[in-house]
Amino acid sequence: MTSAQLTDLGAALLGLLARAPGTGYDLTRRMHRPIGYFWSAQHSQIYGELARLEAAGRICGEDVEAAGPRQSRRWTITSSGRRTLRSWVATPPTTRPERDQLALRAYSLWLADPEAARTMIENVRDRWATQLAEYVQERDTIGEPHGPSDPAFGNAAAVRAGIFTTQARIAWCDWVLAVLANGGD
Amino acid sequence: MTSAQLTDLGAALLGLLARAPGTGYDLTRRMHRPIGYFWSAQHSQIYGELARLEAAGRICGEDVEAAGPRQSRRWTITSSGRRTLRSWVATPPTTRPERDQLALRAYSLWLADPEAARTMIENVRDRWATQLAEYVQERDTIGEPHGPSDPAFGNAAAVRAGIFTTQARIAWCDWVLAVLANGGD
């Protein structure tokens, strides 16, 4: 019951449990889609965080039958956990430093052979185009949310976050490719 | 001279040193703009990484006069370091998991009071609009790069990465605000 600061991962897990209870394994799978489009974690991190959430009284677990060698626990969000999450979502995020591996490469791309650079950027552009197609398909299957109090609003927003940022990255690749195309300097 | 894997931070530092030599303190300042738009580090991390780059023979240092209580070192990229960086830039980045704190909030935003949600999103939108204006101004002062072998190409690409992704985030905020506006569900 020691009320520690809610971490980002903790908020992600509470967000999943606010929709439906589940076991650690279950949550690990549910972290993939659509929440994995903007936040993800390995099971090793998830089990530890669940233990911390329980210690803080934000979730409670009941024993269930397990297939494996160990006992399985089904986690449910508590009313305290729901309150914590509810106030957390409305606090503006602390600005984290950006980390963009491709932009980091672009910063030193003037050193590379222009042909090799073009191949690399096209390769990445393709990867993102595929990813974008996946997001768009998902957006169309889930449809428009009914309103701001619909859990589907969260899913829709997640997919849109993926779409907008991926489109931006593709546009950026195109800008880089245009510079690479027009000149041996 | 033990040739370890080049880290992202190592590549960022080599990218700076490929333009001009500098001390650790100097590099810490140069990490802010424009490279800090997509990669950043504290001085504590930088000094350690410089030691590793030296051990791998990618940079070499000469002692210079320092204002403080300690000896200062001016680092220069070696030809080996330049080769390493040159091949690193043309290798496609390994896809890292996305981490978007605002999208994470959006995923659970259906739980919040719509008024509080709107205030929070508008707050973040404003922050990004300010940031975007800064990027645009920087883009205009540095101008168009002369070609793909110009170091200014890297700076221009960095600023554009900032512009494109920030525009995407603002567009996403507008989508969220539109949903929040049209309905008490």
Added chain:
DNA sequence: TCCAACATGTAATTAGTTACATGATTAG
């Protein structure tokens, strides 16, 4: 018989942030 999926956990390591520590010079 072997592989995938179920199911949970620990250990080791790397990346990154925050805080601690020192001491000189220059501008207000």
Added chain:
DNA sequence: CTAATCATGTAACTAATTACATGTTGGA
């Protein structure tokens, strides 16, 4: 005389990934 800037480093901690470990059930 006080604060900011110059200048370098270590220590403690949190977040996150990868690898190790165990053992069952059901399908090809």
